Amino acid sequence: MTDTQYIIKTKQLIDSLKNVCANYGLGNDGNEFKIITQVFLYKFLNDKFTYTSKLNNEALAKADDFYEALHAMKEDDFEFLLMANGENELHFKPDYLISYLYQNQNQDNFSKLFDNTLKAISSENVERFSVKSSSGAKDLMFDELSQFISDSTQRDDFCRALINKLFEFSFEDMFGQKYDFFATIFEYLIKDYNTDSGGKYAEYYTPHAVARIMAAIMVNEPVNNVTCYDPSAGSGTLLMNIAHAIGEDKCSIFSEDISQKSSNMLRLNLILNNLSLSIPNIVKTNTILNPQHRDEKFDYIVSNPPFKLDFSDYRKDLDSKINNERFFAGLPNVPKAKKESMAIYLLFIQHIMYSLSAKGKAAIVVPTGFITAQSGIEKKIREAMVSRNMLRGVVSMPSNIFASTGTNVSVLFLDSAHPDDKVILVDASKLGDTVKEGKNQRTVLTPTEEQKIIDAFNLLKTEDDFAVQVSHAEIKDKNYSFSAGQYFDVKIDYIDITADEFREKMGNFESSLNCLFFEASKLDEQILANLKRLYHV
Structure with a gap:
């Protein structure tokens, strides 16, 4: 089976799970998201455990019935198998397998067996697979999913329907072929919950083109044993791209996000991308008010922070000695109207600068207005980037690069170990093709255009009306503007x-x-x- 066929089969599985939810009155219900993502996670982990166990135990690989062979193993042999499978693998007992539930689906109170199985998996793997909050509480992998069915008489049938869908298809051969398409699957899995139609569950996520550009510019040489951090991680698009560029076995992932939903989605994303060892580093917290990685300094930081968010309730708590160094440029004022328009991203930028290691690099998505603001906190931050010799460059992206917001964005690139005072400024605003996505229009960059931006940075290419290299002195002369257009030469054509x-x-x-x-x-x-x-x- 080809990778395309696996993608089709996996998407069909996701769609069939959504159909089950719809048939039991949970279509477009807020709990549908939990059911779909958690059941898919259970399926993925079950098949991954089965595949890895067969790989590490010849008897299991040859057995006609994997469940029976696993169930018949001596306790010492089973413990040795778990050790051989490695830290990345979930610990499954024989009775936790989908095949066991499938064979026992006709017993009374099957929904209780189903829920108890998922609860037991969560409990036995709590240390390695739980997302923690700032209070220290741990968010387990699985809820009691049958409880989302209000009619208790339908719960057994609902759980049977889910198990039957899971039993129809296996990921095992996919792991053997080492297909790398889990980013595609993950995006399809959550697409209904990351769009405007998702209502209160909708969240902005960074387009893959922007994420790829950020990663390719930051990781332009081999590195090993480094830390990667996102203080507003969402579902992890930026972190996954930077991890792929570095190598999943060469980095550790750290993240913070105020959203429980996003943190759970990130956990799933880490598991799908073979980064489950970093799950204990995921923290659900208010990064600005209560950062849990305050004492850490990171080698790579990526962020698409919220641009507008009301933080007036805790602004006064930030004005303290402990935060003076972190928020060196100051705190944004609370507007008299539209408190939700508060420029919270300015706090994230300062937090990121504070969190960089001595050799650290960062890439931050900001509103394009930030790079030319003539005064205020924006200018103070830009002055600090220049005076600390941290600014490596800026890319001004095309309008509508984000389908869900019309705000024009730019990406700041910082480097604590920047070797000189040369800064590359790129105006990519004229690139891309406009496509329609639902009710919105979005600008899509071609692979050639992505590479053009990357090369301008990494190869220090300059090009008329596209990329220019400037010095700190030139930036100061332009009132610390980071806009490429202000540095382009004005050319007059002369004719003899x-x-x-x-x-x-x-x-x-x-x-x-x-x-x-x-x-x-x-x-x-x-x-x-x-x-x-x-x-x-």
Whole structure:
């Protein structure tokens, strides 16, 4: 089976799970998201455990019935198998398998067996697979999913329907082929919950083109044993791209996000991308008010922070000695109206600068207005980036690069170990093709255009009206503007002509002007005549 066929099969599985939810009255219900993502996660982990166990135990690989062979193993042999499978794998007992539930689906109170199975998996893997909050509480992998069915008489049938869908298809061969398409699957899995139609569950996520550009510019040489951090991680698009660029086995992921839903989605994304060892580093918290990684300094930081968010309730709590170094440029004021328009992203930028290691690099999505603001916190931050020699460059992206917001964005690139005062500024605003996505229009960059932006940075290419290299002194002269357009040369095309050609051109201009003057005179006479007629009426 090809990777395309696996993608089709997996999407069909996701769609069939959604159909089950719809058939039991949970279509477009807020709990549908939990059911779909958690059941899919259970399926993925079940098949991954089965595949890895067969890989590490010849008897299991040859067995006609995997469940029976696993169930018959001696306790010591089973413990050895779990050790051989490695830290990345979930610990499954035989009775936790989908095949066991499938064979026992006709027993009374099957929904209780189903829920208890998922609860037991969560409990036994709590240390390695739970998302923690700032209070220390741990958010388990699975809820009691049958409880989302309000009619208790339908719960057994609902759980049977889910198990039957899971039993129809296996991921095992997919793991053997090492297909790398889980980003595609993950995006399809959550697409209904990351769009405007998702209502209160809708969240902005960074387009893959922007994420790829950020990662390719930041990781332009081999690195090993590094830390990657996103203080507003969402579902993890930026973190996954930076991890892929570095190598999943060469980095550790750290994240913070105020949203429980996003943190759970990120956990799923880490599991799908073979980064489950980093799950204990996911924290559900208010990064600005209560950062849990305050004492850490990171080698790579990526962020698409919220641009507008009301933080007036806790703004006063940020004005303390402990935060003076972190928020060196100050705290945004609370507007008299529209508190939700508070520029919270300015706090995230300062937090990121504070969190960078001595060799750290960062890429931050900001509103394009930030790069040219003439005063205030914005300018103070830009001045600090220049004076600390952290600014590596800026890319101004095309409008509508985000389908869900019309805000024009730019990406700041910082480097704590930047070797000189040269800064590359790129104006990519004219690139891309406009496509329609639902009710919105979105600008899509081609692979060639993505590479053009990446090369401008990494190869220090300059190009008229696209990329320019400037010094700190030039930036200061422009009031610390980071806009490429303000540094482009104004070019005037000169044409060599003879004296006779010049006189001929000037004669033509004079003749044209005389004609225009004559026409204007005639119009003046006509207007005066019309006024006199009106006067005598």
